[in-house]
Amino acid sequence: MSYYLYYYQGKYNKAEPLYLRSLEIRERELGVEHPNVAISLNNLAELYQSQGKYGEAETLYLRSLDIKEHQQEVDHPDVAISLNNLAGLYQSQGKYSEAETLYLRSLDIKEHQQEVNHPDVAISLNNLAGLYQSQGKYSEAETLYLRSLEIMERELGLEHPNVATSLNNLAYLYKSQGKRSEAEPLYRRSLEIRERKLGAEHPAVAISLNNLAGLYDSQGKYSKAEPLYARSLAIFVKTLGQDHPNTQTVTSSLTLLRLRILTGFDPATLE
Structure with a gap:
């Protein structure tokens, strides 16, 4: 869709009216509590977060999360996604304790709803590792990055792009510690x-x-x-x-x- 293209090109002014129109149509046709409305809210929140509009983004993320928790089970994988996104917002604002609580809850849902070695679990481990790295908790971060990488390699194969992402993040941790070799x-x-x-x-x-x-x-x-x-x-x-x-x-x-x-x-x- 064109609004995704504009978003990934950084053309935020062009993307925003399309996101807003999509949200308006879904609210009118499906009702304000429909899960697809939660998706539109999440997408618009991501756009605002990318622009540094953290207050607007938080409001939309929270509303998206509230819809998912009311329309689905509180431990549904879609709820875990919203928790993860809101945690990422708090992390970008330096609200580390709030972010950690949400990342851990998201991880817990994924581990209970899926296999503990599922790639989605690996993504949560990676995100939590990034939080610990930003706090200078390098040992905790390395343990999680390595576990995430191990899951990705085993479940997706050594050549999967997600493996490349895990390798990149672990490399960045080592660089941050001066472990350049x-x-x-x-x-x-x-x-x-x-x-x-x-x-x-x-x-x-x-x-x-x-x-x-x-x-x-x-x-x-x-x-x-x-x-x-x-x-x-x-x-x-x-x-x-x-x-x-x-x-x-x-x-x-x-x-x-x-x-x-x-x-x-x-x-x-x-x-």
Whole structure:
């Protein structure tokens, strides 16, 4: 649908009226408590969250969750999805205790409604690990990332894109701890999987290229980092456009890298 396309391209102003129209139609035709209305509310909340409109997003996430809990069982997998999304919002705001409570409840529902080694359980483990990482709880995060990766590899196969995501996240944890030698092979394997399974110009490939470039950049390996940043940028410009936040982030990283190469001066060291 076009509103999904606009959302993933970062064209939020074009996406919003389409999301609102979809919500209005569903409320009118299905009733304000219908599960499909909850889906529309969730989608609009994600859009607002992406724009940093946290208050608006929270209101919609809470309403979506309330509909699902009233129309379905409180331990239904769809409820777990809403809990996870609301937890992600709280995490992005630094509300870690609120986020942890929701992530744990979401994980508990998934483990009881599905097999403990189900890929959906692995996703919840990954999200909880990300929360712990953001709090500096690296040991707890590593345990969960490794368990999530193990489930993904066993249940989906070594070449699945979700495995690439798990590898990327674990690599980022190691980089955050200064374990660059452990991070590099994970970033590289994640990139290789995405290139083979998604195609050389997929946005997820651009993310992997940027992350690997960032690792080399942090090590002062500028000749390795520069072509990766450049390739990542070319993919983002082609697929998402010049104004997308991902494009702008890589543009900034590449510009700063080239300035360091030319002058030996790092503007990032200035206060």
